[in-house]
Structure formats: C-alpha cells, structure tokens
Amino acid sequence: MLEMHFANMLEEVIGDKGLSLVEIEGIRDKTAIAHSQIHERKWEELAFIDLVNQDTADIKTIAGYVLESSDLFLLLGIGGSAMGPRAILEALQPMHNFRNKPKIFIYDNIDPQTLEAIIEIIDPHKAAVNVVSKSGNTAETVASFMIFWAYFKKVLGNESAKKFIITTNPEGGILRQIVKEQGLLSLPIHPSIVGRYSVLSPAGLLLPEIAGINSDDLLLGAKDILTKCSNAELWENPAYLFSTLLYLMCTKEKRTVNVMMPYADGLKSMSEWFCQLWAESLGKLGLGITPYPAVGTTDQHSQLQLWMEGPEDKVVIFIRIIDYGSDVRIPKVFEKTEGFNLLSGLCLNDLISAAAKSTELALTNASKPNITITIPVLDAYHVGQLFMFFELCTTFMGFLFGVNPFNQPWIEAGKNNIFGLLGKPGFQKQKEDIQRMAKDNICWKL
Numbered sequence: 001m002l003e004m005h006f007a008n009m010l011e012e013v014i015g016d017k018g019l020s021l022v023e024i025e026g027i028r029d030k031t032a033i034a035h036s037q038i039h040e041r042k043w044e045e046l047a048f049i050d051l052v053n054q055d056t057a058d059i060k061t062i063a064g065y066v067l068e069s070s071d072l073f074l075l076l077g078i079g080g081s082a083m084g085p086r087a088i089l090e091a092l093q094p095m096h097n098f099r100n101k102p103k104i105f106i107y108d109n110i111d112p113q114t115l116e117a118i119i120e121i122i123d124p125h126k127a128a129v130n131v132v133s134k135s136g137n138t139a140e141t142v143a144s145f146m147i148f149w150a151y152f153k154k155v156l157g158n159e160s161a162k163k164f165i166i167t168t169n170p171e172g173g174i175l176r177q178i179v180k181e182q183g184l185l186s187l188p189i190h191p192s193i194v195g196r197y198s199v200l201s202p203a204g205l206l207l208p209e210i211a212g213i214n215s216d217d218l219l220l221g222a223k224d225i226l227t228k229c230s231n232a233e234l235w236e237n238p239a240y241l242f243s244t245l246l247y248l249m250c251t252k253e254k255r256t257v258n259v260m261m262p263y264a265d266g267l268k269s270m271s272e273w274f275c276q277l278w279a280e281s282l283g284k285l286g287l288g289i290t291p292y293p294a295v296g297t298t299d300q301h302s303q304l305q306l307w308m309e310g311p312e313d314k315v316v317i318f319i320r321i322i323d324y325g326s327d328v329r330i331p332k333v334f335e336k337t338e339g340f341n342l343l344s345g346l347c348l349n350d351l352i353s354a355a356a357k358s359t360e361l362a363l364t365n366a367s368k369p370n371i372t373i374t375i376p377v378l379d380a381y382h383v384g385q386l387f388m389f390f391e392l393c394t395t396f397m398g399f400l401f402g403v404n405p406f407n408q409p410w411i412e413a414g415k416n417n418i419f420g421l422l423g424k425p426g427f428q429k430q431k432e433d434i435q436r437m438a439k440d441n442i443c444w445k446l
C-alpha cells in the first residue's frame with residue numbers, strides 16, 4: 001500500500017513556514033463539504049470511481065486480436081487520451097520497444113515530421129491502430145486518424161478497416177459515427193468520464209494489455225486505495241489529507257507551485273500525467289496550483305538550486321520506490337582512488353535512496369515544505385493505486401477550492417478556435433477573433 005509522509009509540511013518540523021494543527025482543523029467545514037460531494041456522488045463525472053469494478057473481458061479480447069495480428073500498435077490520441085496509457089507503459093514496461101513485440105508508438109501531436117517517420121516505419125499488414133478520443137471530435141486525433149485510414153486503405157484495400165480500433169464515447173462524436181458506418185472494432189469510454197480521469201477506462205487499459213500488463217492488477221490497486229480513501233475522517237484519509245495540506249500551503253503560505261518528483265525514470269510520464277490532471281482540473285476562476293514535473297535524481301542537478309534559494313512558492317512532492325525490483329552493485333574498480341572507493345560495492349538502490357533522503361533533508365532543514373509518497377514496489381497494483389489516489393486528491397482539491405474539477409472550458413475554447421480557423425460552420429466568431437489578433441500582432445523581423 002502507498003504511504004504518505006507529511007511531517008515536513010507541519011510547523012513542528014519546519015517552523016513557522018509549516019502548517020499548524022489549528023490551521024488544518026480550521027477548514028473542517030470545507031473538507032466535510034468536499035467529502036460529501038464525493039461520498040454522495042453529487043457529480044456524474046465521479047463515474048471514474050466505478051471503473052475499478054469494470055469487466056475487462058472485451059479489452060482483453062481485442063488485445064488478443066492485436067497480439068495475434070500485429071507487430072506494431074499505434075495509439076492516436078491527445079491529452080488524457082494519451083498521457084495515461086503512456087504513463088502505464090513507461091512505469092511497467094521500460095524500453096518496451098527494444099525488448100518486446102508488438103512495438104508500441106503513441107502519436108499524440110500533429111507534428112508532420114513525427115508522422116512521416118511513423119509512416120516510414122509502419123507496415124499496415126502487420127499493424128493495429130487504436131484511435132482514442134473521449135469526445136470523438138478532437139481535431140488533432142481525427143486528422144491523424146484520417147491520414148492513417150487513407151494510408152492503410154491505399155495499402156490494404158478493403159482489408160484495412162479491421163486494423164482500426166476506436167475507443168470513444170458510445171453516445172456521440174464523429175468517430176462513433178464512423179464506427180457505426182464502417183463496422184469498426186470499438187471500446188467505450190463512459191460518457192460521464194472526463195478525458196484526464198480516463199486512464200483506468202478502456203482508453204488507458206488496451207495499450208497495457210497489449211504490452212503484457214494485466215489491467216485487472218491496475219484496477220485492483222485502484223480499488224484498494226479507493227477503500228482506504230473513502231473515510232470521512234481527514235486524518236484517516238490520505239487523499240483528503242494530501243489535498244488539504246497542499247490547499248493550505250497554497251492559500252495560507254502562497255505556495256502556488258507543486259513540484260512532482262518521483263525518484264524513478266519509469267514515473268516521469270506519470271509525473272506529466274499528474275501535471276495535466278492538477279492543472280486542467282484546478283486552474284479556474286483565478287485559483288489553482290501550478291504543477292511542475294521533475295524526476296530524481298536528475299533534477300537535483302538542474303532544479304534543486306531554484307527550489308532552495310528561489311522564490312518561496314513551492315511544495316515538493318516526492319515519490320519514492322522502496323524496492324525497484326532490480327538492483328545493480330557498483331563494481332570494485334579503481335578502489336585505491338579516493339572518490340571511487342566510496343562508491344565501490346554500493347548498490348544503485350542505496351545511492352538513489354541516499355540522494356532522495358539528502359534532497360528531502362536539504363529542503364526540510366531550510367524550512368521548505370515537502371511531502372513524500374512511498375510505494376513498496378513499482379508494479380501494476382501500485383501504479384493503479386497512484387492513479388486512483390491522485391484522481392481522488394484532484395477531485396477533493398477542486399471541491400476545496402470551490403471549482404469544478406471536471407470541466408475544461410479553455411481547452412474546449414482552444415478546440416473551437418481551431419475549428420474557427422479552419423472555417424467549420426458555426427465557428428465564425430472564433431475565425432474573426434483569430435484574424436483580428438493576427439492583424440494586431442507586432443512582429444520584429446530578426
């Protein structure tokens with residue numbers, strides 16, 4: 001089970017830059033309201049919670065089909081439709097493409113250079129394409145789908161349709177229309193589940209199944225942490241406590257930046273996934289916290305200086321792994337030379353753990369608040385716990401701030417601006433706004 005170590009957020013440890021028990025107890029009314037919003041299921045978007053009980057049979061059947069027929073699996077999607085599956089793959093199957101088949105690519109942008117490289121590599125005879133979009137309308141994803149659809153058709157003719165699996169909302173969107181018209185394989189994303197909360201839905205689970213990761217293990221971990229985080233009592237509920245502490249640090253101590261720093265390469269993408277969730281869910285009505293991804297020990301050598309002596313606006317969240325599942329002993333070479341002899345015979349686990357502790361100590365001694373989440377081992381069960389834990393934290397934090405953690409009006413506005421610029425009927429105003437901006441813009445020719 002995850003553990004959360006939060007003493008370094010409290011005034012007993014870091015002095016007057018820390019939080020007092022009075023401050024924490026002082027927002028009991030807010031935390032009680034936030035709990036009741038979740039507990040009483042006042043928002044339909046809380047449907048992400050029910051994903052822990054889903055039947056994964058259809059996902060496994062489609063994964064089996066892909067494994068039988070493909071050497072390459074390409075996921076087309078953006079935002080929540082790509083960041084979750086990438087986080088799972090990198091956490092649980094590092095360097096997958098060097099070691100396993102099918103090779104997996106996630107094309108989550110519309111950079112033509114990347115697309116051309118994929119077209120060069122991909123053999124449609126032996127590939128499967130999973131198009132993931134909750135809305136089923138996102139221009140970037142739809143455009144990439146169109147390109148691969150046409151390319152596969154050119155190479156395979158009528159056989160091409162069976163290479164596509166569309167994961168989308170069962171009720172609407174232009175992708176659903178094509179699924180029906182062309183009779184394509186598809187998986188559903190429940191209509192009430194928001195993109196960035198969809199990692200444990202078929203949007204996030206097909207790819208891991210194809211990579212040999214059992215999605216039921218992810219769901220089991222998520223289910224167990226959900227039970228742990230259902231308690232109404234703040235001090236008994238790690239998700240509520242995590243959010244309450246960061247909320248108070250933001251509102252009372254003006255610490256408006258949260259650094260997410262796992263000490264594991266495999267969790268780099270998880271840290272980016274968290275940043276999307278935190279930013280897009282909370283950044284509303286002039287409120288929110290700026291999330292900022294980092295990775296240990298790498299960023300000790302690039303960011304730590306800023307955290308120690310820069311603006312007093314951050315809280316650092318560490319994720320530490322107790323058992324990396326593998327270890328490497330540093331061989332005893334150059335032992336007679338000072339410096340080398342210190343490292344000789346040490347294990348990398350010891351070194352990374354010493355580095356993490358030293359950063360925590362440096363911050364704590366300088367009264368910089370920090371919080372540590374530990375996971376016993378980086379496996380599907382605990383990765384599932386991390387996803388559900390942060391989704392619950394984000395929801396609870398949204399309710400503490402009094403914002404809707406499930407909408408994203410400015411992401412939608414961006415999508416609409418693209419439609420306007422492209423001349424889609426009904427988006428004339430967006431087109432005019434963009435044309436005006438282009439005219440008003442001042443440009444230096446360099």
Ligand code: PA5
Nearest residue numbers: 079080081133134135138195196
């Ligand atoms: O969280 C969100 O809603 C967004 O980040 C979406 O995931 C992103 O915009 C992609 O949307 P869709 O899955 O509808 O294509």
